[in-house]
Amino acid sequence: SQTIHQWPATLVQPVGSPLSLECTVEGTSNPNLYWYRQAAGRGLQLLFYSVGIGQISSEVPQNLSASRPQDRQFILSSKKLLLSDSGFYLCAWSEVSPNSPLHFGNGTRLTVT
Amino acid sequence: QQPVQSPQAVILREGEDAVINCSSSKALYSVHWYRQKHGEAPVFLMILLKGGEQKGHEKISASFNEKKQQSSLYLTASQLSYSGTYFCGTEKWSNQFYFGTGTSLTVIP
Numbered sequence: 001s002q003t004i005h006q007w008p009a010t011l012v013q014p015v016g017s018p019l020s021l022e023c024t025v026e027g028t029s030n031p032n033l034y035w036y037r038q039a040a041g042r043g044l045q046l047l048f049y050s051v052g053i054g055q056i057s058s059e060v061p062q063n064l065s066a067s068r069p070q071d072r073q074f075i076l077s078s079k080k081l082l083l084s085d086s087g088f089y090l091c092a093w094s095e096v097s098p099n100s101p102l103h104f105g106n107g108t109r110l111t112v113t
Numbered sequence: 114q115q116p117v118q119s120p121q122a123v124i125l126r127e128g129e130d131a132v133i134n135c136s137s138s139k140a141l142y143s144v145h146w147y148r149q150k151h152g153e154a155p156v157f158l159m160i161l162l163k164g165g166e167q168k169g170h171e172k173i174s175a176s177f178n179e180k181k182q183q184s185s186l187y188l189t190a191s192q193l194s195y196s197g198t199y200f201c202g203t204e205k206w207s208n209q210f211y212f213g214t215g216t217s218l219t220v221i222p
Contacts, residue, residue, distance in 0.1 A: 098204075
């Protein structure tokens with residue numbers, strides 16, 4: 001069966017510090033991968049999605065970036081965090097076939113101080 | 114671009130019914146429904162495809178009207194475990210998946 005791992009679970013970082021969140025998927029090949037952000041009490045904002053190694057599409061211009069160095073690895077990064085980057089970050093995967101559901105990792109709660 | 118859900122929040126007593134609506138200004142080809150418990154990741158409930166097919170999941174069912182670009186989620190005889198935030202979601206086109214604004218559902222004894 002497929003599993004998705006996301007870490008760390010919680011993170012407190014000062015403004016201006018770098019960020020690296022990692023997500024890996026097991027039990028499937030060539031999944032679609034997604035990063036979402038959820039501000040407190042708000043909806044799910046699509047940040048990045050990827051259909052293959054090295055193929056990243058960005059939805060929102062910001063100081064975040066994503067990379068997919070391996071088929072089942074998705075990394076969210078920032079060189080300098082802003083206060084507004086605080087939130088709940090969720091990685092998700094889906095099968096390539098249309099109308100496949102999204103499966104989420106447990107999320108990373110990031111607080112920028 | 115983001116589907117709009119209504120109501121934003123609803124409080125129910127156990128055993129009561131609720132309807133959550135999801136509408137889009139753009140054409141919908143399929144609609145997903147997810148439930149998110151507080152502090153947890155969203156969990157997939159069901160998907161509805163073009164054709165108006167109604168799907169069911171326990172006492173939770175949904176309908177999809179692609180002409181009206183709307184979907185509705187029906188929760189009957191609600192249980193405490195139904196509490197959470199419900200999101201509809203749709204693909205803009207393949208691989209770009211957007212969620213609705215969310216509906217907070219609280220079931221009280």
